[in-house]
Amino acid sequence: MSELYVKPGHLVRRFQQIAVAVFHAAVEDAGYDLTPVQYAALAAIATNSGLDQATLAGLIAYDRTTITGVVDRLVQKGLVARQPSARDRRAHELQITAAGKKTLRGIEPAVEAAQKSMLRGLTTAEGKELMRLLGKAIDAGNELSRAPLREAAAAKS
Amino acid sequence: MSELYVKPGHLVRRFQQIAVAVFHAAVEDAGYDLTPVQYAALAAIATNSGLDQATLAGLIAYDRTTITGVVDRLVQKGLVARQPSARDRRAHELQITAAGKKTLRGIEPAVEAAQKSMLRGLTTAEGKELMRLLGKAIDAGNELSRAPLREAAAAKS
DNA sequence: TACTGATAATCAGCATACTGAGCAATATCC
DNA sequence: GGATATTGCTCAGTATGCTGATTATCAGTA
Numbered sequence: 001m002s003e004l005y006v007k008p009g010h011l012v013r014r015f016q017q018i019a020v021a022v023f024h025a026a027v028e029d030a031g032y033d034l035t036p037v038q039y040a041a042l043a044a045i046a047t048n049s050g051l052d053q054a055t056l057a058g059l060i061a062y063d064r065t066t067i068t069g070v071v072d073r074l075v076q077k078g079l080v081a082r083q084p085s086a087r088d089r090r091a092h093e094l095q096i097t098a099a100g101k102k103t104l105r106g107i108e109p110a111v112e113a114a115q116k117s118m119l120r121g122l123t124t125a126e127g128k129e130l131m132r133l134l135g136k137a138i139d140a141g142n143e144l145s146r147a148p149l150r151e152a153a154a155a156k157s
Numbered sequence: 158m159s160e161l162y163v164k165p166g167h168l169v170r171r172f173q174q175i176a177v178a179v180f181h182a183a184v185e186d187a188g189y190d191l192t193p194v195q196y197a198a199l200a201a202i203a204t205n206s207g208l209d210q211a212t213l214a215g216l217i218a219y220d221r222t223t224i225t226g227v228v229d230r231l232v233q234k235g236l237v238a239r240q241p242s243a244r245d246r247r248a249h250e251l252q253i254t255a256a257g258k259k260t261l262r263g264i265e266p267a268v269e270a271a272q273k274s275m276l277r278g279l280t281t282a283e284g285k286e287l288m289r290l291l292g293k294a295i296d297a298g299n300e301l302s303r304a305p306l307r308e309a310a311a312a313k314s
Numbered sequence: 315t316a317c318t319g320a321t322a323a324t325c326a327g328c329a330t331a332c333t334g335a336g337c338a339a340t341a342t343c344c
Numbered sequence: 345g346g347a348t349a350t351t352g353c354t355c356a357g358t359a360t361g362c363t364g365a366t367t368a369t370c371a372g373t374a
Contacts, residue, residue: 115220
């Protein structure tokens, strides 16, 4: 396995690189200015209104430190509102704004198109299989990164 | 496809995140301090001695701008030597140093172990299939990123 | 040879990602 | 109830990655 080109680490990095480029291109074509990270955060906030930043980080598997800056930029763009929590004065509750909802609705087709586009070259069956294998590998390695995926405390029964 | 968890973009990001964490852990355990990017660059320089930075970027599919900083750090660690090219006064030729060769030899087992570890949870067959699918998707999307993979001008016949 | 276009490298600037440290507030245990 | 541990958030610092611009050099051509 000494050749770089057959190492899983290299292959994932490349695919991720392409995925991000495809995402940016599709979103920009649609007239929006959101990064993949910002989109994921915005979508998660829309679905789990009032959540705090730590919960948000767990839901989309981001590092807590990174979330601070991402939310900063979403707030600055007027898509998200951040206010101190009544329950826990350490926490900030996040809510999507009307502008945020509008952006989210408008950007959805571009996001879907990007997801399809990054699988170009694969048949439908291959694309599904790729996602299944990625999901399986991720499940096994979830705890290995500093930012593992966590379910929302109150979101599931 | 509205759920984040079934989007290829999200899955790749997660897997990459885990892959990098696994790499760092394995390399650190072995007593080395090299990032995945630095390792890939070092290995490419070892194999293609005297190459310039643009060629290096193409070989490992990095952005040229990023390479500058990566090589800076490799030079600072004493693993790579950078000197002006005689053929082209714009270019810098890169060579691995004795320390670089020693590091590369010593780090190899940890890198191999990391590659295996990031596929934990998959059977051998599944691991191979994942790599095949990633490779196929990457081939189809190579030109979509700013840093596509390029073969070395003189490396292949 | 002068002009034009392309190329190698770097820089400024922005946005992830991470480590490690710190502060404030909450939870827990005795 | 008070010490202790934990948690939510932020910050400083480092390393990718990218966009866009600039400088120096090279290559091809009129």
